[in-house]
Amino acid sequence: MFKKLFFSFILLFAGSSVLADSIAPASFSTTLTKGQSTTIRKVVTINDEATTxxxxxxxxxxxxxxxxxxxxxxxxxxxxxxxxxxxxxxxxxxxxxxxxxxxxxxxxxxxxxxxxxxxxxxxxxxxxxxxxxxxxxxxxxxxxxxxxxxxxxxxxxxxxxxxxxxxxxxxxxxxxxxxxxxxxxxxxxxxxxxxxxxxxxxxxxxxxxxxxxxxxxxxxxxxxxxxxxxxxxxxxxxxxxxxxxxSTYTTVSLGLNNPAGVGVIFAPVNHPAGPYDRSVTRTFEFDVTFTAVDSGQYDFTIDALVDGGVVATENDSITVPAEPVVSTVKAVPTVGMFAMAAGSLGIFGMSGFLARRRKNK
Incomplete structure (x- = not known):
């Protein structure tokens, strides 16, 4: 567990802190059952100068x-x-x-x-x-x-x-x-x-x-x-x-690096085209919807893109538990079997009693 947390910290530092621009939240994790969805708001900040x-x-x-x-x-x-x-x-x-x-x-x-x-x-x-x-x-x-x-x-x-x-x-x-x-x-x-x-x-x-x-x-x-x-x-x-x-740009969007086990939809796909420049810091909001498709553990990244170039990266972790296995073999009704056995013994016992009565007559 410690190694996993340490590795996650390194990923967060490398992905979100190395570049001057950013995505918030810098990471997101949740557990979804198969077919379940959740939506979060991600904010991309493009700083007033390109330095990294x-x-x-x-x-x-x-x-x-x-x-x-x-x-x-x-x-x-x-x-x-x-x-x-x-x-x-x-x-x-x-x-x-x-x-x-x-x-x-x-x-x-x-x-x-x-x-x-x-x-x-x-x-x-x-x-x-x-x-x-x-x-x-x-x-x-x-x-x-x-x-x-x-x-x-x-x-x-x-x-x-x-x-x-x-x-x-x-x-x-x-x-x-x-x-x-x-x-x-x-x-x-x-x-x-x-x-x-x-x-x-x-x-x-x-x-x-x-x-x-x-x-x-x-x-x-x-x-x-x-x-x-x-x-x-x-x-x-x-x-x-x-x-x-x-230092000037036209389009701000998100780029996806995720496995097929999780569906991801961005809204909007792109923000309205600029031109923009880095004379001021600007923020761009996206609603990101995650949908569990297949069971598994999925760790992946989403990039912030300025005119297609990566300016920031954040990390996501989606857990999709395996569905419980439902057996298709019917269980043998044990209680019913004992009842049937008892009933059978009763029938055989009654038949013997009646036979003895006829013989004694």
Whole structure:
């Protein structure tokens, strides 16, 4: 019993205290008979600043010939950007870049996508990863959409993290819908992949009309942001853009990690969409209904989610006792048997008495 209580305490501390935001009550336990339900109110508190969030940031960088000055701006500012965003919590950075597809669209030596570094908190590794040689690109549109979709599907995004792609380009991406035969995803397919991976795109581009138009569509669809202030000094704005994006949110909901033996329903499923920000502390209430489905002991967690990222976790324990076994075999009526036996003996005794009387006559 002591070990179980100690373990429960550790779970409560790890689940509810590690993150700055919270769920109250931090734990709940009860016993329900099969088919029985109970409803409790859970309150999610989103604090006025993100200090212990899980944040994954992935650079998806245009590495073609015209991007030399833009990439120099990143290399000059990357260390400062990582230091300035450290207060958000557990932040990891990754690096990838694109040029174009060969043969047919690239310069002959280009790569459609290069995953240079999976997200890491090793700042030296990130600084080294952004120092890659400049490519070429061939024609003006590049393999932007291949890079974005590849980042959505190939990067090791941490479960429960707030996910951002810092997308930097001065040209639009080839779209098979407008470039027949191009071997890459369409704009819509790219957007669908980003949404499915719960990624917000923070785009930086210049004044190229087609690049701006395409980047705006991607940023809007993913609840991200587009910065068109120029690429010469964009590296100095990375930290501010990531911080703002990590401190604003649209949806607050609950996420479930429970076994099938207990049914769980949230009301509401999501609170009305924002936008919200962390300028003030906000609370969101949910009614959580637990229903016992099968007998057993069920220990599980419920997460508080901000735009799909985990910001707090609480612990639940539901006990569903086994139902008593009802026998289908009928018991032998012992008393009835003795009565029958006694009655039988009485009948046989009377028959003998009558037989003797007839004989004596």
């Amino acid at each position: 969030s899980l944040v994954d940031v992935m650079f998806v960088l245009d590495n073609t010939g015209s991007m030399g000055a833009a990439l120099t701006s990143l290399r000059t500012n990357i260390d400062a950007a990582m230091v300035q965003t450290a207060s958000l919590g557990n932040v990891r950075w990754g690096v990838g870049h694109f040029e174009d597809v060969n043969p047919g669209w690239g310069s002959g030596i280009d790569q459609a996508w290069t995953l240079a570094l999976q997200p890491t908190d090793d700042q030296a590794a990130v600084g080294a990863a952004v120092n890659f040689p400049l490519g070429f690109g061939g024609d003006t549109p590049e393999s932007n959409l291949i890079g974005l979709q590849s980042a959505a599907t190939e990067v090791n995004w941490r479960p429960g993290s707030a996910r951002f792609i810092v997308y930097v380009t001065d040209a639009p991406g080839h779209d098979p819908d407008t470039t027949p035969g191009y071997p890459g995803p369409t704009l819509q397919q790219t957007i669908d992949s980003l949404i499915a991976a719960n990624i917000k795109v923070l785009a930086f581009t210049n004044t190229d009309f087609q690049a701006v138009e395409q980047a705006q569509l991607i940023a809007d669809a993913t609840n991200g942001n587009l910065d068109t202030s120029g690429l010469i000094d964009w590296g100095g704005r990375v930290a501010a853009n990531v911080t703002v994006a990590a």
